[in-house]
Amino acid sequence: MNHSAPPTIKPTFSERVPIKVIGREGILDPSAISAIILEHLGEIDEAGWHSKKKGEYVSYTFRVALPNEHAEEPLRKAIHALPGVVMQL
Numbered sequence: 001m002n003h004s005a006p007p008t009i010k011p012t013f014s015e016r017v018p019i020k021v022i023g024r025e026g027i028l029d030p031s032a033i034s035a036i037i038l039e040h041l042g043e044i045d046e047a048g049w050h051s052k053k054k055g056e057y058v059s060y061t062f063r064v065a066l067p068n069e070h071a072e073e074p075l076r077k078a079i080h081a082l083p084g085v086v087m088q089l
Contacts (some may be wrong), residue, residue: 005014007073007075008075011082014036015065015066016063016064016065016066016073017063017064017069018062018063018064018089019037019061019062019063019064019068019075019076019079020059020060020061020062020088020089021033021059021061021062021079021085021088022057022059022085022086022087022088022089023057023058023059023084023085023086024056024057024058024086025053025056025057025058027064027083027084028058028082028084028085029082029083029084029085030049030051030060032080032082033049033058033060033062033072033082034049034062036075036082037062037064037079038080040066040071040078041064041065041066041071041075042076043063043065044047044062044063045062045063045064045065048062049061049062049063051064051086057086076088
């Protein structure tokens with residue numbers, strides 16, 4: 001009996017993922033987030049983004065296509081440096 005290891009599942013790119021950015025309303029600017037996404041990835045999902053407000057916080061969710069496994073980290077670091085960002089999911 002031949003027991004071979006199960007195949008590993010490797011993500012194929014481009015991977016579409018949501019990027020949710022939560023921050024302080026009136027400080028966090030969705031156009032600045034869009035500009036960073038365009039700078040790093042060259043495009044934003046044609047559906048754009050949506051927002052949700054809760055108290056003094058607002059969240060913006062963008063759907064992006066990552067070209068490779070190394071693209072997400074520098075994108076998230078650049079977004080996190082924006083004024084008003086509290087956290088990302």
